[in-house]
Structures are given as C-alpha cells and as structure tokens.
Amino acid sequence: MMLTVAAAKRRGTFALDVRFELPTPGVVALFGRSGCGKSTVINIIAGLLRPDSGHVHLDDTVLLDTQRRVDVPPERRRIGYVFQDTRLFPHLSVAANLRYAEKRAVGTPYVDLAAVTSLLDLTALMNRRTHQLSGGERQRVAIGRALLTQPRLLLLDEPLAALDEARREEVLPYLETLRDHLAVPMVYVTHDFAEVLRLATHIVLMETGSVTAKGTVGEMSLNPRLRSIIGPDEVGAIIDGVVLGVDSSSSLTRVRVGHGELNVQATGLAVGTALRVQLLARDIIVSTHIPQHLSVRNSLAGIVTSIHGDVDDSDLITIDIGAEEIMARVTKAATRELSLRPGIEAWALVKSVSLRGHAFAARPR
Amino acid sequence: MMWLTPSESEALRLSLDVATLSVAGSLPPAIALAWVLTRYRFVGRTLLDALVHLPLVLPPVVVGYVLLVLFGIRGVIGSWLEKAFGIELVFTRNGAALATAVMSFPLMVRAIRISLENVDRGLEEAARTLGARGLDRFATITLPLMLPGILAGTITAFSAALGEFGAVITFVSNIPGETRTLPLALYTVLQQPGGEHAAARLACLSLALGLGGLLLSEWLTRRLRRMLGR
Numbered sequence: 001m002m003l004t005v006a007a008a009k010r011r012g013t014f015a016l017d018v019r020f021e022l023p024t025p026g027v028v029a030l031f032g033r034s035g036c037g038k039s040t041v042i043n044i045i046a047g048l049l050r051p052d053s054g055h056v057h058l059d060d061t062v063l064l065d066t067q068r069r070v071d072v073p074p075e076r077r078r079i080g081y082v083f084q085d086t087r088l089f090p091h092l093s094v095a096a097n098l099r100y101a102e103k104r105a106v107g108t109p110y111v112d113l114a115a116v117t118s119l120l121d122l123t124a125l126m127n128r129r130t131h132q133l134s135g136g137e138r139q140r141v142a143i144g145r146a147l148l149t150q151p152r153l154l155l156l157d158e159p160l161a162a163l164d165e166a167r168r169e170e171v172l173p174y175l176e177t178l179r180d181h182l183a184v185p186m187v188y189v190t191h192d193f194a195e196v197l198r199l200a201t202h203i204v205l206m207e208t209g210s211v212t213a214k215g216t217v218g219e220m221s222l223n224p225r226l227r228s229i230i231g232p233d234e235v236g237a238i239i240d241g242v243v244l245g246v247d248s249s250s251s252l253t254r255v256r257v258g259h260g261e262l263n264v265q266a267t268g269l270a271v272g273t274a275l276r277v278q279l280l281a282r283d284i285i286v287s288t289h290i291p292q293h294l295s296v297r298n299s300l301a302g303i304v305t306s307i308h309g310d311v312d313d314s315d316l317i318t319i320d321i322g323a324e325e326i327m328a329r330v331t332k333a334a335t336r337e338l339s340l341r342p343g344i345e346a347w348a349l350v351k352s353v354s355l356r357g358h359a360f361a362a363r364p365r
Numbered sequence: 366m367m368w369l370t371p372s373e374s375e376a377l378r379l380s381l382d383v384a385t386l387s388v389a390g391s392l393p394p395a396i397a398l399a400w401v402l403t404r405y406r407f408v409g410r411t412l413l414d415a416l417v418h419l420p421l422v423l424p425p426v427v428v429g430y431v432l433l434v435l436f437g438i439r440g441v442i443g444s445w446l447e448k449a450f451g452i453e454l455v456f457t458r459n460g461a462a463l464a465t466a467v468m469s470f471p472l473m474v475r476a477i478r479i480s481l482e483n484v485d486r487g488l489e490e491a492a493r494t495l496g497a498r499g500l501d502r503f504a505t506i507t508l509p510l511m512l513p514g515i516l517a518g519t520i521t522a523f524s525a526a527l528g529e530f531g532a533v534i535t536f537v538s539n540i541p542g543e544t545r546t547l548p549l550a551l552y553t554v555l556q557q558p559g560g561e562h563a564a565a566r567l568a569c570l571s572l573a574l575g576l577g578g579l580l581l582s583e584w585l586t587r588r589l590r591r592m593l594g595r
Contacts, residue, residue, distance in 0.1 A: 090488075146494070
C-alpha cells in the first residue's frame with residue numbers, strides 16, 4: 001500500500017515542486033508554515049487542482065499522470081476531503097449532509113451510517129441545520145460525511161485551525177479513533193506541531209513549495225530542518241514506547257523507551273499499550289557517570305553519537321539509547337568540561353516526560 | 366371577482382395568464398444563460414451579455430417592431446412556426462407572452478446571475494469530493510443555493526410582465542379578450558371621453574398587483590435565506 005505524489009506547478013511567483021512516497025495506512029502530516037504549498041498539494045491529490053506536470057498513484061491506481069494524459073476527476077477518485085471551513089451544505093440538515101455522501105459512495109463499504117454516527121457522536125445532531133452547530137460539531141459532521149464516501153484515502157486540510165484550543169481537544173480524540181479503529185490512511189495538513197505529535201505516523205516537511213525532509217515522526221523529531229521550524233523549546237526526541245507495568249501506589253506507569261525505561265505520570269493504561277512520549281532537549285541533563293543521589297528519577301544509559309552547535313551558545317547532544325536516539329541541550333561550556341564527544345558513554349537524566357497520546361498501531365480492517 | 370366589471374376582470378385574468386406564460390417560458394433559458402455568462406469565458410461573451418440587456422435600453426416599440434419582423438406571418442421564424450407547428454404569434458395571447466418575456470428577460474437573467482455568483486464554489490468542490498457528477502451536482506447543490514435569486518428574478522419579471530405595454534401593443538395589437546392586458550385596457554379607456562373613472566380603477570388595480578408582488582418577493586426571499594442559514 002503506497003501513496004505516490006509528484007507534482008510541479010507554477011502560479012505567479014510561487015513554484016511548487018514536490019515528490020514523495022508514503023506507506024499507507026498511517027497518518028501523514030504535511031507540515032510547514034502557512035503559504036508553503038501544503039493545501040496545494042492535497043488539492044492536487046484530491047483532483048481539485050491540476051499540476052503543470054506530475055503524477056499521483058494510490059496503490060495500483062493511477063489517479064493522475066500528465067504524461068499519459070490520465071486525470072481521474074475528483075468525483076471518481078474515492079478520496080475523502082475534510083475542508084478547513086467544513087463546507088457543509090447549508091440547505092441540508094446534518095442527516096441529509098451525511099446521506100448525500102452515503103448515497104454516492106462507490107466501492108466496498110467499510111463503514112456505515114450507524115457506525116459513523118456512533119464513532120463521531122453525531123446522533124444528537126442529526127436533525128439540526130448546519131448553522132446551528134458549534135465549530136467542533138461542524139468539523140465532526142464534515143469528517144463523518146467524508147468517511148461515508150468509503151474513501152481509500154482521507155485528506156484533511158487544517159481541520160482544527162479554525163477552532164480554539166478547547167474545541168480542538170474536543171475533536172482530536174475522534175481523529176485518533178478514526179486512525180486506530182478504521183485504519184483509514186490520512187494525509188493531514190497542519191502548521192501546528194502539537195497536532196502532528198498527537199496524530200501523525202509520518203511527517204512530510206514542506207518549505208516554500210518543496211519537500212525538504214520526510215520520515216517517521218521519530219526520525220523527523222531529530223531532523224535539523226524540522227528543528228528550525230518548530231523552534232528551540234519544542235525540540236526533542238519523540239519515541240513510541242510500550243507500557244511495561246503500572247505502579248498502583250504512586251500513579252506511575254513504566255514505559256519501555258529504546259532499551260531503557262521511563263516512569264511516566266499516568267494511570268489506567270493496560271500493559272502493552274503503545275504510548276508516544278516526547279523528551280524535550282531542554283528537559284534532559286547529561287552525565288558521564290552513573291547518576292546517584294539525585295532527585296531526578298528517570299535516567300537512560302547510552303552512547304553519544306553526535307554533537308551539533310545549537311542556539312544561544314549551546315550544543316545538541318544526540319545519544320543512542322538502544323534502538324532509539326534522544327537529544328539533550330547543554331551549554332558549550334558543559335560539553336567541554338565533560339569532554340563530551342561521539343562514542344563515549346553517557347547517561348541522560350530526564351526531568352520531565354510529555355505524553356503525546358496513544359501511538360498508532362495499525363490493526364487489520 | 367365581484368367588485369370588478371367583466372372587462373376589468375377579463376383584462377386582469379389575461380394579464381396574469383400572459384405574465385405566467387412569459388415567466389414560465391423564459392425561466393429555463395434565463396437560468397441557462399446566467400450559467401453560461403457566469404461560469405464560462407469565451408469570445409463574444411460581452412456581446413451576448415449586451416444582447417440580453419438590450420430590451421432594457423431600447424424603446425419597447427422597437428422591440429415590438431423587431432418581433433414583428435422576425436415572428437410576423439412573413440417573418441423568418443414566424444412563417445416557419447406557422448408551417449411546421451401551426452403556431453401563430455401575431456395578434457395572439459402567446460405573442461403577448463413572447464413580447465413580455467423578451468422585455469422582462471434581462472431582469473430575470475440579472476437576478477439569477479447575481480445569485481449564481483454568490484454560490485460558494487467551495488460547496489460544489491465539496492460535492493465533487495463526495496462523488497457528485499455534473500448534473501447531479503447542479504441539481505442538488507447549485508440550484509437549491511440559487512433559489513433565492515431565481516425566486517426574486519421570477520417575481521420581478523412577473524411584475525414587469527404584468528405592466529408591459531409598448532412591445533405588446535406593437536407586436537400583437539390591442540384585441541379585447543386576446544391581447545388587451547391591464548395596461549392596454551387602461552390605455553384604451555383613456556382614449557374614450559369620460560373614461561377617467563375607469564382609468565383610475567385600472568390604475569389602482571395595477572398598483573395593488575405591483576405592490577403585492579414586491580412584498581411577496583421580499584417575504585419569500587427572507588424565508589429562503591433563513592432556510593439556507595444566512
């Protein structure tokens with residue numbers, strides 16, 4: 001299963017030239033600053049915009065190939081699209097909006113109206129007019145409507161950008177459910193890194209019309225280009241760990257991270273649950289000796305793999321903790337005093353761990 | 366209608382008939398033309414646009430004359446219609462409807478065009494991603510969203526059709542029971558000595574019809590807007 005996109009388009013002074021391949025299922029975040037061409041790319045995938053040249057393949061289906069003069073119109077691509085401004089039909093009720101999609105769906109159905117309404121909690125909204133809905137409710141209906149076309153791929157164009165923080169939190173769990181229970185492959189456009197952390201399995205980084213980096217969220221969390229966009233305070237390794245056990249007396253959950261183990265503030269998680277954790281570089285202290293007599297409880301042993309100069313006279317130290325790498329930010333003075341260099345043993349003391357939701361574990365449909 | 370004289374109610378009924386026929390006949394081509402003028406860019410578009418609007422600026426008598434030339438018994442289209450279908454337009458009710466349709470056509474196209482320009486293309490794109498093809502999309506999304514404009518255009522054109530005078534009298538003359546609509550009846554009584562009273566009654570009738578139409582249009586448009594959530 002694979003989505004392949006290659007497209008070039010020139011509009012005035014803006015030139016788009018992208019090329020990427022992604023495994024499906026999973027959630028690909030098309031991430032970048034506003035105006036870098038992210039929406040243009042998904043409009044090309046949807047067929048709403050035709051590039052000057054390029055091709056779009058989904059699995060074995062050719063959706064667009066300018067050289068072979070193939071251009072499947074959007075109404076026959078079987079690609080769901082959730083727009084930022086929802087685009088619910090104002091003359092139809094919520095139920096009629098959903099049925100509009102249901103009636104026109106083709107191909108093997110994998111989700112029906114009943115499943116969609118329960119998955120997205122739409123039952124109470126069915127008879128409302130669309131202008132009587134809150135922003136979050138509108139977006140849930142829009143997601144449900146797109147799903148009912150039985151899409152092979154779901155495109156989401158900044159679906160949470162128009163919502164405030166609280167409303168975002170209201171919609172995000174539904175998107176996670178979609179990803180985990182329906183295993184719909186998604187391409188998710190956003191400029192908000194927090195959304196990427198919650199939902200994405202892969203990141204395609206876009207800057208001024210080109211793809212500058214791509215990879216899994218874990219790989220990309222170490223990528224210097226991504227670092228430059230999200231800002232120094234957000235820099236840190238993102239690791240999909242596994243719950244090893246729960247200490248009921250202290251509300252701490254033990255999570256395997258690489259070859260090490262972290263204690264995370266969390267309860268109610270089953271052993272074996274995939275959990276995404278973020279270890280911010282600014283929250284990690286580096287020691288060259290086995291740490292003792294410290295208040296910090298979490299430490300991970302590893303080998304320094306690289307040292308790069310970073311903001312404000314600091315260095316980013318990358319440490320291999322076995323199967324995973326993490327980053328710590330230390331002052332250049334500390335690098336000198338500890339004689340940190342690639343190849344030496346080091347211990348990373350983790351001051352705090354941010355939980356970023358459940359990690360995606362693909363289940364068969 | 367008890368309070369109207371037989372000739373008054375005849376003129377009223379005829380006016381309503383002619384206006385209904387004219388509006389019903391011109392609505393489909395008006396929608397089609399509004400669509401073409403809004404959605405397509407082609408050579409001659411400006412000329413077509415001007416042609417549609419021509420009746421607004423021409424003296425109605427000229428429109429009547431052109432119709433006579435084209436649709437008269439010896440006219441290019443008129444003679445063909447006669448031979449092929451046995452349809453006669455000159456001096457008939459249908460002819461009166463044609464003349465009013467031509468005169469009110471620009472008003473109708475204008476209103477429909479404005480409503481079409483206001484239809485959010487994004488909603489049509491959304492419909493495409495949901496699998497709706499061309500005609501399906503037009504019937505289920507575009508047309509319902511245009512409805513306020515279509516309604517406004519229809520009522521405006523209907524009101525204008527009730528009052529059309531110049532083109533009608535030129536093209537189909539002034540025949541009682543066939544082509545003598547309200548304004549023509551009013552004109553006729555004014556030509557007679559002592560017709561002031563009858564004229565005043567007919568004028569009031571026209572006024573009431575026009576005002577009623579405008580109020581109805583306003584009310585319906587508001588209702589539809591609310592239905593569309595605007």
